[in-house]
Amino acid sequence: xxxxxxxxxxxxxxxxxxxxxxxxxxxxxxxxxxxxxxxxxxxxxxxxxxxxxxxxxxxxxxxxxxxxxxxxxxxxxxxxxxxxxxxxxxxxxxxxxxxxxxxxxxxxxxxxxxxxxxxxxxxxxxxxxxxxxxxxxxxxxxxxxxxxxxxxxxxxxxxxxxxxxxxxxxxxxxxxxxxxxxxxxxxxxxxxxxxxxxxxxxxxxxxxxxxxxxxxxxxxxxxxxxxxxxxxxxxxxxxxxxxxxxxxxxxxxxxxxxxxxxxxxxxxxxxxxxxxxxxxxxxxxxxxxxxxxxxxxxxxx
Amino acid sequence: xxxxxxxxxxxxxxxxxxxxxxxxxxxxxxxxxxxxxxxxxxxxxxxxxxxxxxxxxxxxxxxxxxxxxxxxxxxxxxxxxxxxxxxxxxxxxxxxxxxxxxxxxxxxxxxxxxxxxxxxxxxxxxxxxxxxxxxxxxxxxxxxxxxxxxxxxxxxxxxxxxxxxxxxxxxxxxxxxxxxxxxxxxxxxxxxxxxxxxxxxxxxxxxxxxxxxxxxxxxxxxxxxxxxxxxxxxxxxxxxxxxxxxxxxxxxxxxxxxxxxxxxxxxxxxxxxxxxxxxxxxxxxxxxxxxxxxxx
Numbered sequence: 364x365x366x367x368x369x370x371x372x373x374x375x376x377x378x379x380x381x382x383x384x385x386x387x388x389x390x391x392x393x394x395x396x397x398x399x400x401x402x403x404x405x406x407x408x409x410x411x412x413x414x415x416x417x418x419x420x421x422x423x424x425x426x427x428x429x430x431x432x433x434x435x436x437x438x439x440x441x442x443x444x445x446x447x448x449x450x451x452x453x454x455x456x457x458x459x460x461x462x463x464x465x466x467x468x469x470x471x472x473x474x475x476x477x478x479x480x481x482x483x484x485x486x487x488x489x490x491x492x493x494x495x496x497x498x499x500x501x502x503x504x505x506x507x508x509x510x511x512x513x514x515x516x517x518x519x520x521x522x523x524x525x526x527x528x529x530x531x532x533x534x535x536x537x538x539x540x541x542x543x544x545x546x547x548x549x550x551x552x553x554x555x556x557x558x559x560x561x562x563x564x565x566x567x568x569x570x571x572x573x574x575x576x577x578x579x580x581x582x583x584x585x586x587x588x589x590x591x592x593x594x595x596x597x598x599x600x601x602x603x604x605x606x607x608x609x610x611x612x613x614x615x616x617x618x619x620x621x622x623x624x625x626x627x628x629x630x631x632x633x634x635x636x637x638x639x640x641x642x643x644x645x646x647x648x649x650x651x652x653x654x655x656x657x658x659x660x661x662x663x664x
Numbered sequence: 665x666x667x668x669x670x671x672x673x674x675x676x677x678x679x680x681x682x683x684x685x686x687x688x689x690x691x692x693x694x695x696x697x698x699x700x701x702x703x704x705x706x707x708x709x710x711x712x713x714x715x716x717x718x719x720x721x722x723x724x725x726x727x728x729x730x731x732x733x734x735x736x737x738x739x740x741x742x743x744x745x746x747x748x749x750x751x752x753x754x755x756x757x758x759x760x761x762x763x764x765x766x767x768x769x770x771x772x773x774x775x776x777x778x779x780x781x782x783x784x785x786x787x788x789x790x791x792x793x794x795x796x797x798x799x800x801x802x803x804x805x806x807x808x809x810x811x812x813x814x815x816x817x818x819x820x821x822x823x824x825x826x827x828x829x830x831x832x833x834x835x836x837x838x839x840x841x842x843x844x845x846x847x848x849x850x851x852x853x854x855x856x857x858x859x860x861x862x863x864x865x866x867x868x869x870x871x872x873x874x875x876x877x878x879x880x881x882x883x884x885x886x887x888x889x890x891x892x893x894x895x896x897x898x899x900x901x902x903x904x905x906x907x908x909x910x911x912x913x914x915x916x917x918x919x920x921x922x923x924x925x926x927x928x929x930x931x932x933x934x935x936x937x938x939x940x941x942x943x944x945x946x947x948x949x950x951x952x953x954x955x956x957x958x959x960x
Contacts, residue, residue, distance in 0.1 A: 377783045380862040384779025385791055387772055391832045396798035399809035406809060461699055464692045477945055478700040481707060484937040484948070486891045488909040489930045492916055493710050496923060501722040503709065538703065546952035570685070599804050602893045602909070609917055621804045621894070628808045629898065637808045645805040652800070 400645075407639035413632040426639035436640070438615065439623040442529075446619060447597040450533045454544055454593045459586070461541070462548030463574070476549065480542035487539065491606035494535045498522055525616035528607065532617050535603045540596060544589050551585025552578070591655050598648060601625070620644050707934075714738070714931040718924035737928035745920045750903050751929060754911035759936070761823065761907055762889035765830045766882045772832045774878060777840030778870055782852060783862070792841065799834035804894070811898050825899045826907065830889060836881050839954060843877040844870075883944065884951045890937060908933050 371379070407426055409419035430436045465475045482490065498504045498521035509515050521531045555578060563577045579586075601621040608614045608622070620640065628637035708728075713721045714737055715730045744750045776795070780788050810829055811820075819825035847870070855865045871878075893909040900906060906914065915921055915929055941948055 377862070378785035381779040381783030381785035381788065383862075384775045384783060384866070385788075388776035388795060388832055388837055389791060391772070392795055392798050392834065395810065395813070395829050395831075396801055396806065396834070399806040399813055400801060402812060403806065403809035406812070461696070464696050467689075467692060468696070475696055475700060476949060477942075479703055480945075480948065480952075481938070481941070482703060484887065484941040485707065485934050486909055486912070486937065488891075488893055488912045489710075489933050490706070492912060492926060492930050493706050496713070496722065496927065497706060497709060499722050501724055503705075503726050506725055538706065541703065543952055546949055550953040570688075595802065599802050601804065602891075605893070605897075606913060606916065609913065624804065624808060625894065625897075628811070634808060634812065641805045641808055645801065648802060648805070649800065 403638040403641050406635050407642050409635045411633075411635040413628075413634055419635065422635070426636050427643075429636065430639055430643065435618075436623065439618050439620045442615075442617055443598055443600075443619045443621075445529060446532060446536075446600060446617070447594055449529070450536050450597045450600075451590065451593040454537055454540060454597075455586070455590050457537075458541055458544035458589065459548050459582075461545045462552055463578075465545070466549060466552045476542075476546060478542075479545050482539050482541070483543045485539070487602040488606060490539050491535055491603045494531070494538075495522070495606070495610055498531050498534075522607070522610075522612045525613060528612050529616050531612075532600075532603050532607060536597065536600060540593070544593060547589055547592075548582075548585060551582050551589075554585075555581045587655065591652055594651060594655075595648060598644070710927055710931050710934065714924070714928045716924065718922040721923045721927060734924070737924040738932070740922075740925040741928035741932060744915070745918050745925075748903075750906065751911055751915070751932075753904065754906045754908050755933070755936075757823075757905060758890055758908040761826045762886045762892075764827050765889050766886040768827075768831045769833050769836045769885045770878045770882045773836030773840045773881065774844075774871065774874060775866065776832075776837045777844045778866055780837075780841050781844045782847065782849070782870075792837075795834050795837050799838060807894060807898060814899060820899050821901050821905060823905065826896060826905070829895070833885065836885065839877065839881055840874070843874065847873070879944075880947050880951050880954055883940070883947050884954070886940075887937065887948075 406419065408421060408423060410422045410425070411419035461475075461479065465472055468475065485493075496502055500518045500520075502521075504521055505517070505519055508519055509517055519527060521527050559581065560573060560577055563573055568577070599621060600619055604617045604619050604622050605625070607617055621644075624637050624640045624644070627633050627640060709726075712728060712730065715733050715735070717734050717736070720727070720730070742749065742751055779785075780792050814820055814825050814829065817828075819828060851869055851873070852865055855869050860868065891909065892907070893913065896905075896907045896910040897913070900910060903914075912929060912933060916926060
């Protein structure tokens, strides 16, 4: 080995070592990323019950047809869609506003960043558990909302009425992710060259004009990144909804796709159907990310 | 990648002295303080309520300071409802699982990133695209097939089953590759001329110089795993193997859990990450930046 290695040129030896450094990663992604996806594609064409010893039975596209005809599946997409839109849009807008405000402070920038980021380091299940108490009929949420509205003793049914349960999951998620996106926006704002702003200022732009016509357009890559990330994060939401349903909130309004996949596979033992649901989720996320990416391209001309 | 702390200087200072500017400035401060207050309320509630007996926690109006400090909750939380001390074990399990994953992710990602950038071989571009394409696969879409794979390997309900699917991340490889692109070749060549072997160069030259990015990756990975509920929920059944998020869910479902013990479990589960956050905050704030740097 040593002798043959010596005969190789320096470049070839480096290339060999290059392979050696990369092979563990290749093997890993092959086995734990690509193989499962292929496996999911194959399984989604089969009927397979976890409990039965019978091998998977080939059923063609029957699982997809079943999904198409399943009211529950459409409902879970409605739940995911509503959740994603009503969480991601406020997330992007509010984090942009907060980042803009923080960046224009001369003091305490770091304090505000850290304070807003704190919820992001609270584990998701813990966040959900705490919010379940805040949203309890006897909890602080009722107390504060009633105080602001100047009434007393009204139960807002945060965890009981379908729309309010949706809103509650949005609140939990929004709270947890706000600081994260604020910080990305702060980094984006910091990346805008001051020379451009100075030039606009010399030309007589006011603060608002400067923000509207210089800062926002230059911030577009960050805004795009944040919106795609927010959307993809929201579509992947699981623990909040899981904890809410486990603690007795109505399942139907918050039965998001990930929760649907989990229950189909684990509670109903239908691996084939769950795989088909996973593939649909994957395709939808790909398409959305691609469309958003392209929209940004064409606008730039 | 530039990893400086972000003291960003925004616009608007020039208008500070006009009446509109002053008002806007004051409004900005008020909005920010209000946002911080709202955001920190649940955290404050958690810590204050953990020192209250259960009957005081869900009481209208909530008193924002305990009348008497009540420590029973923590004892109840640590013992668990059955007195078997599963909770401390779950915390240790989480530290072990998330820690192992953080170490292997950093090491293997740096290795792969180094091989892809500094030991160029034919096909490196394709290999990188292959790895990058898995970045687009969200975990939730592969969890069921992955569960099938792990079960077939006989790893369900074991530490290996919890750890193995996360040994390495595409994001990690991507991050380390981008960071290593700007690593000076002169350093590597100098070591080669001195007769160092390639593994030697990697461990003695590359690793010591990459630690800031590695620390960011380690923290991001640890945080993600510390928070992982769905995978342990799929693969773990026995209570000895439960990680913290899984334990929190189980504890909440148990009939004899009261609000006091629940909120104490929540507080204890939050403390490790909060301590890490407050001592290493710059890495967390950089960590979020890494995502925005990744887009270029």
